[in-house]
Amino acid sequence: AKDPVRVLVTGAAGQIGYALVPMIARGVMLGSDQPVILHMLDIPPAAEALNGVKMELVDAAFPLLKGVVATTDVTEACAGVNIAIMVGGFPRKEGMERKDVMSKNVSIYKSQASALEKHAAANCKVLVVANPANTNALILKEFAPSIPEKNISCLTRLDHNRALGQVSEKLNVQVCDVKNVIIWGNHSSTQYPDVNHATVKTPAGEKPVRELVADDEWLKGEFIATVQQRGAAIIKARKFSSALSAASSACDHIRDWVLGTPEGTWVSMGVYSDGSYNVPTGLIYSFPVTCRNGEWSIVQGLGIDEYSRKKLDLTAEELSEEKALAYSCLS
Numbered sequence: 001a002k003d004p005v006r007v008l009v010t011g012a013a014g015q016i017g018y019a020l021v022p023m024i025a026r027g028v029m030l031g032s033d034q035p036v037i038l039h040m041l042d043i044p045p046a047a048e049a050l051n052g053v054k055m056e057l058v059d060a061a062f063p064l065l066k067g068v069v070a071t072t073d074v075t076e077a078c079a080g081v082n083i084a085i086m087v088g089g090f091p092r093k094e095g096m097e098r099k100d101v102m103s104k105n106v107s108i109y110k111s112q113a114s115a116l117e118k119h120a121a122a123n124c125k126v127l128v129v130a131n132p133a134n135t136n137a138l139i140l141k142e143f144a145p146s147i148p149e150k151n152i153s154c155l156t157r158l159d160h161n162r163a164l165g166q167v168s169e170k171l172n173v174q175v176c177d178v179k180n181v182i183i184w185g186n187h188s189s190t191q192y193p194d195v196n197h198a199t200v201k202t203p204a205g206e207k208p209v210r211e212l213v214a215d216d217e218w219l220k221g222e223f224i225a226t227v228q229q230r231g232a233a234i235i236k237a238r239k240f241s242s243a244l245s246a247a248s249s250a251c252d253h254i255r256d257w258v259l260g261t262p263e264g265t266w267v268s269m270g271v272y273s274d275g276s277y278n279v280p281t282g283l284i285y286s287f288p289v290t291c292r293n294g295e296w297s298i299v300q301g302l303g304i305d306e307y308s309r310k311k312l313d314l315t316a317e318e319l320s321e322e323k324a325l326a327y328s329c330l331s
């Protein structure tokens with residue numbers, strides 16, 4: 001039998017945490033033959049709720065779950081973890097300035113970076129979910145210099161999956177037959193959902209989405225806006241932000257990273273830019289990636305038309321501004 005993998009979930013007493021930990025314990029993230037030990041971190045005001053989540057995990061009697069650590073101590077939470085899913089953060093509250101929210105998250109991600117660097121297992125893979133996800137991941141990278149930058153990522157897979165879902169609904173095809181959409185840039189409303197290279201499996205072979213959706217206006221208008229604004233639409237409908245879809249996408253992100261993407265398929269991940277597609281280096285930016293042997297690589301050589309170029313640059317500009325704001329909170 002395989003040795004258990006230790007998975008940290010921060011903010012585990014929150015909404016996404018509540019949806020995510022049972023998925024991990026059931027093998028959705030790492031496979032149905034992979035035992036796990038869950039490390040759950042939250043802050044003292046949520047300690048009792050966190051303990052309640054632990055009780056429910058025990059009650060669910062998951063065969064793959066070999067242990068649960070529920071703690072408000074960052075050191076204990078990070079000890080020996082192989083995978084860290086960073087869901088905990090400071091939410092933007094009514095009337096708060098952007099800078100104040102950024103400042104709270106910068107200080108959280110700075111200190112959790114140090115704890116991971118000191119106490120996590122070597123080669124720990126990190127996924128930041130908490131917003132502003134790209135910039136929190138960048139701060140984590142800056143303050144955990146001994147963690148390879150290849151091991152630090154942020155979640156844009158939810159946006160990617162939302163784009164697959166919209167194409168599937170528009171064409172009335174199964175979502176599993178749609179592939180290779182791309183989310184470029186920031187996990188924010190400036191992200192660019194791109195279908196220029198996406199395809200659909202049909203009885204007559206693979207067809208470009210661009211050919212099947214003849215409606216260019218829909219692709220440039222409603223499609224992009226729906227994916228960009230989906231988070232807000234969920235809040236309006238549910239009165240809470242997306243949780244089950246976020247948790248499921250976080251599992252997809254880690255599963256593909258660790259176990260590999262299927263041949264001929266790419267996914268979107270927020271990763272440290274190496275300058276591919278003329279995206280400035282020094283940003284955590286969402287790119288199309290394939291994964292093999294536990295490592296991602298950015299898909300190279302895709303054609304970028306003039307329309308897309310502007311969108312790629314716009315979301316990069318927003319990330320540069322966020323980075324400047326984050327750095328101004330450090331001094």
Ligand code: NAX
Pocket residue numbers: 010011012013014015016017041042043046087088089090091108128129130131132133155156158159187231241242243246
């Ligand atoms: P909740 O407010 O339900 O949960 C957040 C939890 O984090 C709370 O239990 C809180 O006590 C805890 N927390 C706060 N500070 C902490 C710290 N320093 N250390 C550990 N835990 C801490 O929010 P939820 O709906 O679960 O969302 C979590 C985060 O995900 C938010 O930042 C949200 O904006 C972000 N999202 C990101 C998405 C993405 O695709 N990247 C999509 C979903 C979601 O909106």
